Amino acid sequence: MDDEYQSSRILIVDDVYRNIQLAGAILKQENFHFSFATDGNTALRVAREGGVDLILLDIMMPDLDGFSVCSLLKENPETADIPVIFLTAKNDTESIVRGFDLGAVDYLTKPFQAAELLARVRTHVHLRITERKLKEANAAKDRFFSIIAHDLRSPFTALLGVSQYLRDGIDELSPETAKELIGGIHTASKNAFDLLENLLQWSRVQTGTAVFVPEDVELASSVRDNIGLLGVNIAAKELSVENKVPENIRAYADARVVDTVIRNLLSNAVKFTPRGGRVELIGEENGKDCRLIVRDSGVGMSEKQLASLFKIDSRQNTKGTEQEEGSGLGLILSKEFLDRSNGYLSVESRPGEGSVFTVTLPAFS
Structure with a gap:
């Protein structure tokens, strides 16, 4: 049975x-x-x-x-x-x-x-x-369409507004103002792309079409790449982001899963850490498993927020410390990916004390 x-x-x-x-x-x-x-x-x-x-x-x-x-x-x-x-x-x-x-x-x-x-x-x-x-399934579908209807509209609204302002006033804008507007377009475009990428990957998981192929993945390299991808956001908030993952720590996992999880966890830490704060990425290995710890000095979460953090039907849609937009889907996707990859995602957090996300994956041997 x-x-x-x-x-x-x-x-x-x-x-x-x-x-x-x-x-x-x-x-x-x-x-x-x-x-x-x-x-x-x-x-x-x-x-x-x-x-x-x-x-x-x-x-x-x-x-x-x-x-x-x-x-x-x-x-x-x-x-x-x-x-x-x-x-x-x-x-x-x-x-x-x-x-x-x-x-x-x-x-x-x-x-x-x-x-x-x-x-x-x-x-x-x-x-x-x-x-x-x-x-x-119906609840998940309703939330999925809610994300598309609301959250996907926000970055495109920003794109349209800023690009129109730039187009109409290009002859009168100072180079500094134009550069700032172009930066806004870049940020809105990246937010839209990240959301679309998460939506597509999440939908593949739900429909069973996602295929995971484990391989030798160097965690430190993936962390470096994602810190680079978020470099503009990190610099804009004057954050200190430290990569403390040893070069010899290697996971046996799908490379896309690892990359997606690190990107989403780092993006979340940057979003909810105040200007001038600190984010650490730490790697550990015990022979059988390896762990990636993402620790921030951000705003933290209440027990109520933690209880619904990974639920699509009650996902978080909280804005960042500088009103950054987000869907809350990245963390949900990360957990689902890890659950299907012999991995595990845990979180500890308290309001005002920051958050610690821990990713556990099989070690490559």
Whole structure:
């Protein structure tokens, strides 16, 4: 059985413990995780606590019967989408129809066969997993289009505005002003290119068309190249950027992944570090793995910001210390790339104390 099935949790609700034992023994045959409740109120509490993927619910119980429990589950937004299968000794049409009207997805008549119970559970767990993945995909798609609609517009708006001003006033502008405007065009163009590059790479990951080919990658060289690419931004904010990665540290990873991750992490550090601040890139190796640490003296992040940092449906869109634009997609892309490359990205941060991003990759041997 697939891991996604085995990690699913079934809640068995029945006031007769022998029935719980029987259903639990059947579920164990395919390694389903399950918990149980012997009354309706306990079942409601367990469901509200979260982590329940399917409920097997007996109809005939004292105090709150199965119909009442199902009705209360469907009234609560926190539990409304949990599928319910009724377990009933009643097989009259009226009871069955009432169960469906209350939101149940299926029913089993006692005594039931093990094969039938497992078949129903597999079907509805699969539907539950599929529905969850569909919601996640739709949320990601909505955020993707939001990025295109909003964030991609910003650099092009700047490009159009500055280039038009330069075109209309070229004969009257001083060389210094013209140079400043051209610098603005360069910055806006680079922002647009970086965003497009991240969007394209992220979309390839989501569609499964991204191909990763690990090879011998010298981290110090990639760090140098990316510091050079961001040289204008670094100089504009008078930042001290130090490359402390030893020349002998080599990762076994896709070169494009390493380059993209370093570019995004360095760009993020530059963006959120105040003028005159410091950024360090440090390399370490322990024989099996190598680590690249990007430490800045920037504004840092709260626990709430950290919790949503790598989520496409709640991505950060905070401006930099000098109002630099950004989509927040670069960090999300970096983490997804590393997850698919036997790597890992972690972060530590506190407001006002800066951030430390750590990239872990297999070492080349």
